[in-house]
Amino acid sequence: MPLFINRDQIFAHQVHLLEHKLRSKEERILELETENALLHLRLADCLGKLRRDNENALQARQHHQHQKHVQKNTHAALGKLLSEVQVLKQDVRDVFAVYVGFATELDEQSRELQERVGAACCVPQGNDAEVQALQDRVNALERSLQEERERCRTERLRRKLLHNTLVELRGNIRVHCRVRPVLPFDCGLGQSASGFGSTWSEEVVQAVSDDSVLVNCSKAGTSTAMNKMFEFERVHGPEDSQHAVFEEVRPLLTSLLDGYNVCIMAYGQTGSGKTHTMIGSQTEDPAGLEGVPLQGVIPQSANELFRLISEKPAESHSVEVSVIEVYNNEVFDLLCKDSEGGAVGAKRDVITTSTGTSEVPALTHGQNPQLSPTGRHHHQHWDHPQTPSSHQLPPKPPAESLPHPPPHPKSPDLTPALTHELVHSSAQVMHVISTVLRLRARAPTLVHRDSSRSHLIVTLTVTSKSPNALALARRLQCARKELQRSPQREWWSPRCRRAAAGRSGSPASSPCHSPYHSPCPSPRPSISQAPIRTKLQLVDLAGSECVGMSGVTGVALWETSCINRSLSALSDVLGALAEQRPHVPYRNSKLTHLLQDSIGGDAKLLVMLCVSPTQKFMAESLQTLGFGTRARQVQREPTRRKNTTLRIK
Numbered sequence: 307m308p309l310f311i312n313r314d315q316i317f318a319h320q321v322h323l324l325e326h327k328l329r330s331k332e333e334r335i336l337e338l339e340t341e342n343a344l345l346h347l348r349l350a351d352c353l354g355k356l357r358r359d360n361e362n363a364l365q366a367r368q369h370h371q372h373q374k375h376v377q378k379n380t381h382a383a384l385g386k387l388l389s390e391v392q393v394l395k396q397d398v399r400d401v402f403a404v405y406v407g408f409a410t411e412l413d414e415q416s417r418e419l420q421e422r423v424g425a426a427c428c429v430p431q432g433n434d435a436e437v438q439a440l441q442d443r444v445n446a447l448e449r450s451l452q453e454e455r456e457r458c459r460t461e462r463l464r465r466k467l468l469h470n471t472l473v474e475l476r477g478n479i480r481v482h483c484r485v486r487p488v489l490p491f492d493c494g495l496g497q498s499a500s501g502f503g504s505t506w507s508e509e510v511v512q513a514v515s516d517d518s519v520l521v522n523c524s525k526a527g528t529s530t531a532m533n534k535m536f537e538f539e540r541v542h543g544p545e546d547s548q549h550a551v552f553e554e555v556r557p558l559l560t561s562l563l564d565g566y567n568v569c570i571m572a573y574g575q576t577g578s579g580k581t582h583t584m585i586g587s588q589t590e591d592p593a594g595l596e597g598v599p600l601q602g603v604i605p606q607s608a609n610e611l612f613r614l615i616s617e618k619p620a621e622s623h624s625v626e627v628s629v630i631e632v633y634n635n636e637v638f639d640l641l642c643k644d645s646e647g648g649a650v651g652a653k654r655d656v657i658t659t660s661t662g663t664s665e666v667p668a669l670t671h672g673q674n675p676q677l678s679p680t681g682r683h684h685h686q687h688w689d690h691p692q693t694p695s696s697h698q699l700p701p702k703p704p705a706e707s708l709p710h711p712p713p714h715p716k717s718p719d720l721t722p723a724l725t726h727e728l729v730h731s732s733a734q735v736m737h738v739i740s741t742v743l744r745l746r747a748r749a750p751t752l753v754h755r756d757s758s759r760s761h762l763i764v765t766l767t768v769t770s771k772s773p774n775a776l777a778l779a780r781r782l783q784c785a786r787k788e789l790q791r792s793p794q795r796e797w798w799s800p801r802c803r804r805a806a807a808g809r810s811g812s813p814a815s816s817p818c819h820s821p822y823h824s825p826c827p828s829p830r831p832s833i834s835q836a837p838i839r840t841k842l843q844l845v846d847l848a849g850s851e852c853v854g855m856s857g858v859t860g861v862a863l864w865e866t867s868c869i870n871r872s873l874s875a876l877s878d879v880l881g882a883l884a885e886q887r888p889h890v891p892y893r894n895s896k897l898t899h900l901l902q903d904s905i906g907g908d909a910k911l912l913v914m915l916c917v918s919p920t921q922k923f924m925a926e927s928l929q930t931l932g933f934g935t936r937a938r939q940v941q942r943e944p945t946r947r948k949n950t951t952l953r954i955k
């Protein structure tokens with residue numbers, strides 16, 4: 307059967323197929339074009355973003371470079387300022403020397419002229435005109451002498467101001483020196499170590515001006531003078547009263563309410579007047595009646611502190627007092643009380659807190675200060691003036707073997723916490739201190755019949771509920787520094803970060819663990835509302851002593867060795883700070899560990915050197931003055947924050 311193929315139909319079918327293919331190709335082209343457009347858009351987007359990122363990075367780099375530049379400029383300016391201050395100081399010193407020379411010359415001329423006037427007056431009549439001329443010259447010279455004296459005084463004041471600025475700029479430790487008068491117990495006659503027949507009571511240490519002290523080190527019997535000169539911020543002579551000594555300390559106390567910790571420490575050999583300077587003593591009354599109390603730095607500081615507080619709004623500040631004794635390298639809380647409320651010293655720990663500061667742990671809320679199981683022994687109170695060799699005591703006993711009072715029967719919770727007492731007046735402060743002072747270890751030695759055998763640290767903690775602008779600015783400054791140092795630390799709450807970074811902190815409900823906030827219930831107030839706590843530490847160190855001179859034996863000998871070791875640890879710490887060594891051996895003694903913040907931190911520290919003036923103690927006096935010179939060389943930085951809380955035993 308013939309096969310009919312309808313060509314038209316086949317072509318039509320083929321056309322249909324091709325048309326279909328064409329349509330789908332066109333659709334695909336359309337799809338691809340749309341995708342292409344989308345990709346273009348994304349590309350443009352990405353390019354824009356990239357450009358913006360580049361611009362931001364460039365800006366950040368420029369900003370960083372600008373900041374580096376500014377920092378460099380500031381450093382250079384500071385360096386320049388310091389060298390200018392140095393040059394100025396030198397200039398003032400030179401000018402001062404010239405003035406002194408000039409004034410002396412004028413003095414001599416004036417005296418000479420006065421003598422001539424006197425002589426001329428005796429000459430018979432007729433020389434009146436000459437006498438008058440001479441008198442006029444004398445008057446003119448006296449006037450210019452007076453003017454020079456005035457200028458000299460102004461220059462002196464300027465020099466002092468410049469020096470104080472330098473001390474502030476460098477964070478140096480201030481060092482004052484007090485040379486006590488020669489006292490009856492200095493006057494035991496004897497041969498000097500050199501054996502040249504001079505008496506030991508000869509006065510060899512002298513305050514020659516208000517900032518220099520001179521030690522005459524010449525050997526007795528030789529004609530060559532050998533003098534050593536030491537310079538400090540202020541030097542007090544034997545005639546200076548307790549009041550005059552405190553007047554130079556007073557400005558430091560203002561800093562306490564401006565957010566600074568302050569520490570005043572008396573250093574010197576035994577019998578040199580540390581306790582007299584810090585606490586005070588009674589004057590000898592010739593009539594045998596009770597003497598006049600000569601208040602030292604501690605009572606006068608308490609007075610001044612409460613005077614400053616009384617100028618502030620009522621209830622804005624509160625003050626707590628604590629008293630610590632470091633005896634035989636152990637820390638004792640002297641305010642700790644027994645069940646009957648009597649004061650008993652209790653042994654405490656020193657810890658390094660997470661903020662890098664040293665503390666005797668504060669009283670835990672709701673717990674009573676109780677006697678620790680290793681309570682403080684009651685010190686021997688020997689009747690002086692016996693020599694130590696006269697009492698029957700075992701040689702060099704370890705501290706643990708000394709008698710301990712039994713633990714409090716009703717005190718299962720033996721928290722080693724430091725006791726603070728709230729006080730409202732300086733009289734209350736002194737009452738608290740005087741009630742526990744009898745616990746301080748004392749013993750008679752051949753050098754001093756009432757020698758302190760321990761270091762005493764009285765701390766006044768001031769809580770400012772409405773701190774002043776300076777204190778707030780300082781707290782923010784500290785917080786900023788901390789944020790720069792350790793921005794990752796968990797104790798920085800977002801609010802705290804914002805406030806420290808300079809932006810306003812919104813009232814936050816999250817608890818903040820910043821060390822710049824004092825303990826207070828959650829939610830904490832903002833950084834500008836939290837109370838500020840500052841410390842005034844007043845330290846009466848035990849005196850260094852030469853065993854050969856003090857003639858100590860037994861327990862007293864052991865005490866002397868502990869005292870001398872802790873003082874040499876203090877000296878080592880200052881040496882390390884002065885040489886800016888990376889490791890400062892604070893932990894070599896409990897004393898230096900306890901005072902770590904004050905010595906190495908940003909507390910305002912004043913060391914009061916106490917010096918005996920006589921030949922007998924010259925070696926110790928030179929050592930004390932050397933210690934002060936080393937302390938002056940320390941240029942401090944704020945202490946660094948530590949990561950962990952560490953307990954030492």
Ligand SMILES: Nc1ncnc2c1ncn2[C@@H]1O[C@H](COP(=O)(O)OP(=O)(O)OP(=O)(O)O)[C@@H](O)[C@H]1O
Nearest residue numbers: 486576577578579580581582587754757758848849
């Ligand atoms: N500037 C002074 N004016 C008058 N008397 C003073 C002066 N300084 C000290 N004294 C007297 O000297 C004696 C010894 O002084 P103080 O007890 O203060 O010495 P110290 O350095 O504390 O000794 P130690 O370290 O052994 O305890 C005391 O009787 C004191 O009254």
